[in-house]
Amino acid sequence: xxxxxxxxxxxxxxxxxxxxxxxxxxxxxxxxxxxxxxxxxxxxxxxxxxxxxxxxxxxxxxxxxxxxxxxxxxxxxxxxxxxxxxxxxxxxxxxxxxxxxxxxxxxxxxxxxxxxxxxxxxxxxxxxxxxxxxxxxxxxxxxxxxxxxxxxxxxxxxxxxxxxxxxxxxxxxxxxxxxxxxxxxxxxxxxxxxxxxxxxxxxxxxxxxxxxxxxxxxxxxxxxxxxxxxxxxxxxxxxxxxxxxxxxxxxxxxx
Amino acid sequence: xxxxxxxxxxxxxxxxxxxxxxxxxxxxxxxxxxxxxxxxxxxxxxxxxxxxxxxxxxxxxxxxxxxxxxxxxxxxxxxxxxxxxxxxxxxxxxxxxxxxxxxxxxxxxxxxxxxxxxxxxxxxxxxxxxxxxxxxxxxxxxxxxxxxxxxxxxxxxxxxxxxxxxxxxxxxxxxxxxxxxxxxxxxxxxxxxxxxxxxxxxxxxxxxxxxxxxxxxxxxxxxxxxxxxxxxxxxxxxxxxxxxxxxxxxxxxxx
Numbered sequence: 001x002x003x004x005x006x007x008x009x010x011x012x013x014x015x016x017x018x019x020x021x022x023x024x025x026x027x028x029x030x031x032x033x034x035x036x037x038x039x040x041x042x043x044x045x046x047x048x049x050x051x052x053x054x055x056x057x058x059x060x061x062x063x064x065x066x067x068x069x070x071x072x073x074x075x076x077x078x079x080x081x082x083x084x085x086x087x088x089x090x091x092x093x094x095x096x097x098x099x100x101x102x103x104x105x106x107x108x109x110x111x112x113x114x115x116x117x118x119x120x121x122x123x124x125x126x127x128x129x130x131x132x133x134x135x136x137x138x139x140x141x142x143x144x145x146x147x148x149x150x151x152x153x154x155x156x157x158x159x160x161x162x163x164x165x166x167x168x169x170x171x172x173x174x175x176x177x178x179x180x181x182x183x184x185x186x187x188x189x190x191x192x193x194x195x196x197x198x199x200x201x202x203x204x205x206x207x208x209x210x211x212x213x214x215x216x217x218x219x220x221x222x223x224x225x226x227x228x229x230x231x232x233x234x235x236x237x238x239x240x241x242x243x244x245x246x247x248x249x250x251x252x253x254x255x
Numbered sequence: 256x257x258x259x260x261x262x263x264x265x266x267x268x269x270x271x272x273x274x275x276x277x278x279x280x281x282x283x284x285x286x287x288x289x290x291x292x293x294x295x296x297x298x299x300x301x302x303x304x305x306x307x308x309x310x311x312x313x314x315x316x317x318x319x320x321x322x323x324x325x326x327x328x329x330x331x332x333x334x335x336x337x338x339x340x341x342x343x344x345x346x347x348x349x350x351x352x353x354x355x356x357x358x359x360x361x362x363x364x365x366x367x368x369x370x371x372x373x374x375x376x377x378x379x380x381x382x383x384x385x386x387x388x389x390x391x392x393x394x395x396x397x398x399x400x401x402x403x404x405x406x407x408x409x410x411x412x413x414x415x416x417x418x419x420x421x422x423x424x425x426x427x428x429x430x431x432x433x434x435x436x437x438x439x440x441x442x443x444x445x446x447x448x449x450x451x452x453x454x455x456x457x458x459x460x461x462x463x464x465x466x467x468x469x470x471x472x473x474x475x476x477x478x479x480x481x482x483x484x485x486x487x488x489x490x491x492x493x494x495x496x497x498x499x500x501x502x503x504x505x506x507x508x509x510x
Contacts, residue, residue: 015428016286031271172271173271188422
């Protein structure tokens with residue numbers, strides 16, 4: 001039996017996953033997207049559970065989220081996800097987030113995933129997995145009315161605006177810093193007054209290199225215009241090496 | 256219609272809520288308990304949703320969790336919760352955590368909650384709410400085979416072992432530092448090698464005073480014996496005042 005191309009997963013907006021304005025933290029929303037992607041790919045035979053057996057895994061390369069608003073505590077949110085393009089080394093996966101009762105659309109997401117060999121850390125051929133069966137699940141019809149995810153090009157000067165040590169709770173099931181933690185730490189740079197006034201309108205994240213337990217993350221910020229910010233996140237490993245971990249573009253909107 | 260005294264809530268153990276050993280973070284487990292308590296009390300008419308209308312709220316005073324193991328990624332966990340005692344200013348609420356499919360018991364929890372007036376911050380009479388209807392939901396039969404929660408008495412010397420600034424993502428729906436974040440930061444004091452070898456066997460938390468966005472939390476540790484630790488968490492407010500926020504006793508077991 002072939003499953004639908006589009007997977008739909010319902011998440012309860014748990015009150016203790018909400019911020020002081022009673023709305024879901026964007027970080028928790030991001031984790032719901034990652035979980036939905038994982039369920040969708042596992043259910044269709046090309047998820048982490050199967051890939052780990054053959055020493056492969058998915059690596060998130062880019063993530064874009066565009067939001068009209070965030071769901072309220074106690075509501076139920078549906079996350080729909082589908083693959084809208086497959087190449088040899090990359091897949092494109094989209095998301096739609098909506099209220100499960102009213103259908104009100106919260107927003108959309110786009111993401112790019114690479115497959116790698118976990119032993120060599122080299123790119124792996126997605127179309128060689130199960131004779132390329134992933135192509136049976138590509139849906140190019142369902143609309144995802146937001147711009148493609150961006151590489152997040154930085155311009156010139158960026159200022160160091162904060163640094164975070166990584167700890168146990170930053171590390172995910174794969175042993176790397178959780179992709180969403182880069183965003184949580186970024187939001188943590190802002191004071192209470194900022195979060196009272198602004199919400200995230202659009203986020204673009206370009207992941208460059210994984211970081212690990214014990215790395216220190218340095219946040220460099222470039223303000224393009226008020227409410228339009230670029231961040232370069234640089235990891236510093238315990239032996240003193242530095243490397244770019246990811247870049248983030250954030251557009252804020254007044255609440 | 257009167258609901259059952261015991262509420263049962265199912266939680267999917269989402270992979271991105273799990274640590275590098277593929278087991279649910281204790282912090283996420285703690286949030287599931289808080290959410291279950293909230294659902295149970297709301298469903299029975301004495302939850303935060305109703306209390307907020309009459310300027311009252313629940314405040315967590317003590318929490319004890321005793322664990323045989325932690326649930327694995329992708330499993331489903333049932334949290335049962337019930338009130339096993341009500342006094343004028345406090346209720347006792349218990350928890351049982353088990354695998355939803357196999358029934359394997361992960362552990363139990365005990366908690367003590369106070370009700371306060373949100374305007375005066377003074378204790379409120381629980382038995383005056385809806386003519387004391389909460390007493391209809393007291394269940395003293397269901398077993399909760401763990402010791403009562405502790406006040407966590409500290410002995411003599413305690414050493415400063417770490418400090419954390421609080422940020423946006425630490426703040427809960429009530430505008431206070433989330434009760435579970437004190438624990439997450441505590442676990443973050445330990446290196447990777449510790450978490451590879453040990454798991455939490457028992458936790459006791461005694462909450463003393465709420466802390467707020469921008470407070471710095473200082474962790475003072477007293478080792479009773481190897482694997483048996485006490486922590487005093489002191490908040491330092493932006494204007495330089497210090498006060499005890501909570502005390503935590505942790506017993507660790509080898510994995």
